[in-house]
Amino acid sequence: MAKILTVFITAWLFLWQNALAQSQTAPTGAPQPEKAKTSDLNAPKTAAPGKVKACVITLDGTIDGGLQRSIERRTKAAKEAGCSLIFYKINTYGGGLFVAYEICDFISALDIRTVAYIPDKAISAGAMIAVACNEIVMGTHSLIGDCEPIVPHPEQGMLTLPEKTQSFLRARLGSLAERNGYPVLLVEAMVTKEMEVYQVTIGNTTKYMTKGEIESMTDKEKERITRKILVVEEGRLLTMRQNQAKDYGFAKAIVANDKELYDLYGVREPDVLVLDPNLTEKTARLLDTISPLLLVIGLMALYVELKAPGFGLPGVIAILCFAAFFASKYFIGLAENWEVLIFLLGLALLAVEIFVIPGFGITGIAGIVLIAVAIMLSFQPFIIPRTPFEVDMTKAALLKMLGSIAASIVGICILARFLPETSLFGRIVLKTAETTGAGYVVESAERQDLVGREGVAVSKLRPVGRAQIGDEICSVVTQGELVEEGRKVKVLEVKGNRIVVRET
Numbered sequence: 001m002a003k004i005l006t007v008f009i010t011a012w013l014f015l016w017q018n019a020l021a022q023s024q025t026a027p028t029g030a031p032q033p034e035k036a037k038t039s040d041l042n043a044p045k046t047a048a049p050g051k052v053k054a055c056v057i058t059l060d061g062t063i064d065g066g067l068q069r070s071i072e073r074r075t076k077a078a079k080e081a082g083c084s085l086i087f088y089k090i091n092t093y094g095g096g097l098f099v100a101y102e103i104c105d106f107i108s109a110l111d112i113r114t115v116a117y118i119p120d121k122a123i124s125a126g127a128m129i130a131v132a133c134n135e136i137v138m139g140t141h142s143l144i145g146d147c148e149p150i151v152p153h154p155e156q157g158m159l160t161l162p163e164k165t166q167s168f169l170r171a172r173l174g175s176l177a178e179r180n181g182y183p184v185l186l187v188e189a190m191v192t193k194e195m196e197v198y199q200v201t202i203g204n205t206t207k208y209m210t211k212g213e214i215e216s217m218t219d220k221e222k223e224r225i226t227r228k229i230l231v232v233e234e235g236r237l238l239t240m241r242q243n244q245a246k247d248y249g250f251a252k253a254i255v256a257n258d259k260e261l262y263d264l265y266g267v268r269e270p271d272v273l274v275l276d277p278n279l280t281e282k283t284a285r286l287l288d289t290i291s292p293l294l295l296v297i298g299l300m301a302l303y304v305e306l307k308a309p310g311f312g313l314p315g316v317i318a319i320l321c322f323a324a325f326f327a328s329k330y331f332i333g334l335a336e337n338w339e340v341l342i343f344l345l346g347l348a349l350l351a352v353e354i355f356v357i358p359g360f361g362i363t364g365i366a367g368i369v370l371i372a373v374a375i376m377l378s379f380q381p382f383i384i385p386r387t388p389f390e391v392d393m394t395k396a397a398l399l400k401m402l403g404s405i406a407a408s409i410v411g412i413c414i415l416a417r418f419l420p421e422t423s424l425f426g427r428i429v430l431k432t433a434e435t436t437g438a439g440y441v442v443e444s445a446e447r448q449d450l451v452g453r454e455g456v457a458v459s460k461l462r463p464v465g466r467a468q469i470g471d472e473i474c475s476v477v478t479q480g481e482l483v484e485e486g487r488k489v490k491v492l493e494v495k496g497n498r499i500v501v502r503e504t
Contacts, residue, residue: 059089063125066284077275085265086112104131108132108176116136116137117261135252138254139256145238174188189232189237196211291328301314302314326343455488459485
């Protein structure tokens, strides 16, 4: 077990230092680690120093913590390169709500002009990020909308979060919409499906009103309505195509490709810097996506390693899985160093309970609790939930952890039931009794009959080793002194599985 802890710490430090070094590399002037590209259709070119005016930062795939850190790093690089305009090129079905909040806050606080360019889709968290930008430009076949906060549920599939969370999200997006000049009521209709919204023209003024607001108008006020168009009916979330987004005041324009986008803002293609995620960021996001699977495999491999003699392949697999799990969580901002230390302390306590202390008691329980706490906290960016949304996020994290543990238990049962019969697994798991006749060391279980007997050390006692006492070879431990192989020893006491000896 000590070998497992040592190698795990080494692997963790290596992954942590490598990720930290690559993620904190911030270029000055024209960024060195990234390629500057003119557009998706042309070969990459490095923008000439001092000529960079605009930057494209891509947001692809699931919105997660890894993407958040990547956006922050690339935005910093764009600012250092002298860009006065940033295009956030969004193509996503959404992702984490908490992460989307953080990205929205980050973008809205920038002192640079920002444009959300949506060539294909910006759904859910992607639409939230788009609303945080100063302007929105749509592609010729694109969608935006549907920001309903949902979480996975084991029985009901995707479950909509309660009104407390929806209310907070409506207020947050409404504030961003008001700041950037988007229709606040329509943004709120992206979040809550109980809203029925109309586009109403009264005289020369066109505005958006809910069904309730229209019904509360006086008859005289209703007579002044010259036009009323249903935008989104009750029971549906607002999702807009490109033409609707432009008509409703979301999109500034519709463009066919990147070149048209640059022309719209008067930017020359050679002066556009395109920043994509680097390899470390892509790897961290991939590992975070499969983190529950890493946890399951790691727990199964740890079980096999504890059941098998010596240190072998299962131990290596467990170390790599746990190291990759925590390294990915650390990189995307969910895990901290102290959470890794809690996990290691839990493993150490569990090892003491299994190999040193007889039975199973408070030490083993404490080890299991610490391991569970470390894993639980690595799924969320806070310790104690304080808001309704954080409570929902904690429930989701608990569900992930319990699901991973349950899956690992099922896997362990399958390993214990079927794999011992296979030739490969038969080399790992013992099939015969551990007797001295078979060449194994006999462990003591309150062998008080050994007290006072003498024997010979068959290995160096440093202070743990093996000694032959009568016809048995036993695991023994001294009181701290070193005993060379071949020296005579005497059993002083037996405590559980510990046989204490001294040299005679």
